[in-house]
Amino acid sequence: MPEAPHQTVAILIIGNEVLSGRTREANAWFAAQTLFDVGCKLNEVAIVPDVESDIVNTLNRLRKSHDAVITSGGIGPTHDDITMQSVANAFRVALLEHAQTIQLMTHFYGTEALTEGRRRMARLPQGAQPIICESSICPGALIENVYVFAGVPHIFASQLQSVLHAFGGQAFxxxxxxxxxxxxxxxxxxxxxxxxxxxxxxxxxxxxxxxxxxxxxxxxxxxxxxxxxxxxxxxxxxxxxxxx
Amino acid sequence: MPEAPHQTVAILIIGNEVLSGRTREANAWFAAQTLFDVGCKLNEVAIVPDVESDIVNTLNRLRKSHDAVITSGGIGPTHDDITMQSVANAFRVALLEHAQTIQLMTHFYGTEALTEGRRRMARLPQGAQPIICESSICPGALIENVYVFAGVPHIFASQLQSVLHAFGGQAFxxxxxxxxxxxxxxxxxxxxxxxxxxxxxxxxxxxxxxxxxxxxxxxxxxxxxxxxxxxxxxxxxxxxxxxx
Incomplete structure (x- = not known):
């Protein structure tokens, strides 16, 4: 968590489903209202496809020009979920299984049901902290000033809520x-x-x-x-x- | 109009009202569905505030990396409407009153009601063509590969419709x-x-x-x-x- 609350934020939405018009963007919309209420300025939103170079380049641009960046989407178990790997590449660190998360998942699913797909969701960029929320056993991540959240709206909202004390100050x-x-x-x-x-x-x-x-x-x-x-x-x- | 239809597009949404959570973004959502149906790939959406440097920098980045850019918002008569001036600055050209548009507006409003605020809406970047649609007497603009549209959703939709033949090819x-x-x-x-x-x-x-x-x-x-x-x-x- 930061020493002082973040005053400016950018949001990076990752998902072909938004750019193809299949899904109406909901998480930047929710975060915009939430951040306004806690007095944190949302300065920019970027929506990019599930393409690693786009994610890496956009994230590296945004994290240097705002106090914090929140990403949404691409942290599930399927082939189109490439956000954690892309974040690791943006920071030039490895993507590693997070031992504590594996323990939690083993406890939750049992050893047999801890499939390769689920293990994939326990991988975090080296040096990242898991972001645990009420809505999902699979963690988000915090690395430096980048918060990596899920794309499923109720999980995104729950993850944002769990770290909201790190944002803002005097409400707008x-x-x-x-x-x-x-x-x-x-x-x-x-x-x-x-x-x-x-x-x-x-x-x-x-x-x-x-x-x-x-x-x-x-x-x-x-x-x-x-x-x-x-x-x-x-x-x-x-x-x-x-x-x- | 381009020689061949645009195959890739980025959308630039300009508006504090979206970033502050006051207004839910609707135009990128509409355009995403429309472009998918005509087979044009929406590669990126950026949402920036009513700040000239943000508009200029983002527009210059996007127009070099995609076949075309569509902007939304900031072309009205009030102080927070700075898109036409920012587009002119991005292209390093003057912002000039467009004689044909002034003629149209004079015809529509009468000479007396052609206030300074309305004249402001007849200014286009030098070299731009006005984009005329059914929903508004005040034009959008096309300069090189950049389409400048209104933020009011029914006008945005009408402007996009009026140039849609320039986008896509085989439907997705x-x-x-x-x-x-x-x-x-x-x-x-x-x-x-x-x-x-x-x-x-x-x-x-x-x-x-x-x-x-x-x-x-x-x-x-x-x-x-x-x-x-x-x-x-x-x-x-x-x-x-x-x-x-």
């Missing part, structure tokens, strides 16, 4: 304002307000209901009182341009 | 086999089958129903007859290990 908060006029009518005024308050992130997200403009202005940051004050200022600005 | 097809035994019980046999048929991509995706293993083996490729043959081989293999 979010407030939203409904808009019923075209973005272009308030864009300049909203820009002025954003420039006055650089510690509040202001986003404008349009939608449409037929030809009627609709949408939301979203404010986020760590200081709730400040966000409320900026929100009041934006609401006044909107009243001035769209008197009801 | 997919077949699935339900599994009711642990992956570890067939992992070695499935690996053997995968090694025999490198033109069919075989993935194994576990799920669980309580303690009972469940899941699917998924086969995809371009040759449906071949996929059906491999499927039969896998079904026989599964019967041999789990006689019913």
């Amino acid at each position: 908060v979010r407030q939203e304002i409904e808009i019923t006029c075209a973005e272009s009518s308030f864009a300049a005024a909203l820009n002025d307000i954003q420039l006055q308050h650089t510690d509040v992130e202001i986003g404008s997200y349009p939608a449409h209901c037929g030809k009627k403009p609709l949408g939301k202005i979203c404010l986020s940051g760590r200081d709730e009182a400040k966000i409320t004050a900026v929100r009041t200022q934006i609401e006044q600005m909107l009243k001035d341009i769209q008197p009801s | 097809v997919r077949q699935e086999i339900e599994i009711t035994c642990a992956e570890s019980s067939f992992a070695a046999a499935l690996n053997d089958i995968q090694l025999q048929h490198t033109d069919v991509e075989i993935g194994s995706y576990p799920a669980h129903c309580g303690k009972k293993p469940l899941g699917k083996i998924c086969l995809s490729g371009r040759d449906e007859a071949k996929i059906t043959a491999v499927r039969t081989q896998i079904e026989q293999m599964l019967k041999d290990i789990q006689p019913s």
Whole structure:
């Protein structure tokens, strides 16, 4: 575990099933919400196929530019599960059977049912710690600043929960304002307000209901009182341009 | 439009709202399904914040390693919409008002309602072609091999549809086999089958129903007859290990 909690994170989703449109990505979506709530900034998400060079190159890029990286997927027993081997290669270390995990699995499955496929799931990059969670006997792994998690959503969630104390600090908060006029009518005024308050992130997200403009202005940051004050200022600005 | 259809694509999603967990990513998910159906390989998805250097660096990396890049988001009129400027910077060209688009917008909105915010949406990187679709008067853009689309899902979908003839060729097809035994019980046999048929991509995706293993083996490729043959081989293999 790190000495101080991670403030910035990247997520690496590994899986042909997401890139081929078979499976809708769910773990980055879950982690994004969870990390926001604990005040850790998710800076980037990358989705790559089950191809070792893609995993190694992307992981090596991400782990150098963010406090931590969370990977999802590819740690099962089948031929398309190549994440642990790829992580080991990224760190230029061996992939070794983890004795304590083999003991746990032997206890859980019994010696006979500890097949080659299951033994494969007990292999970790040399120097990695297993990440144990309630949802699976097969561990994730932590090596340096890289957390290797499962792709099955309930196991991913459980693994993230088990190490969440290592992420974030002061929670982010979010407030939203409904808009019923075209973005272009308030864009300049909203820009002025954003420039006055650089510690509040202001986003404008349009939608449409037929030809009627609709949408939301979203404010986020760590200081709730400040966000409320900026929100009041934006609401006044909107009243001035769209008197009801 | 390209001389030959793009065979490989990367998608660049631009938006703090996705990274902060406010909005569940929908456009890469839609594009992944659409590209699979037309036989174009989605090789990578990157999600980055509304930060110019992140957009520029990621776009320059992706456009050199894939036939084409599709970007999503950040082309509206507000301060957080910086994609067109970032794309222009990535290509080291100016961002210019597109005369034909201004004409179209003047016709649509009338001269008075053509505000500064709306004019902003008529700016394209120098040398780019506007991408016109049914869902929006404000264009996307095509510059070299980069397609710049909106983040609003129905506009993104409409823009992708309007250029889809430039992607793919022979459609991919997919077949699935339900599994009711642990992956570890067939992992070695499935690996053997995968090694025999490198033109069919075989993935194994576990799920669980309580303690009972469940899941699917998924086969995809371009040759449906071949996929059906491999499927039969896998079904026989599964019967041999789990006689019913």
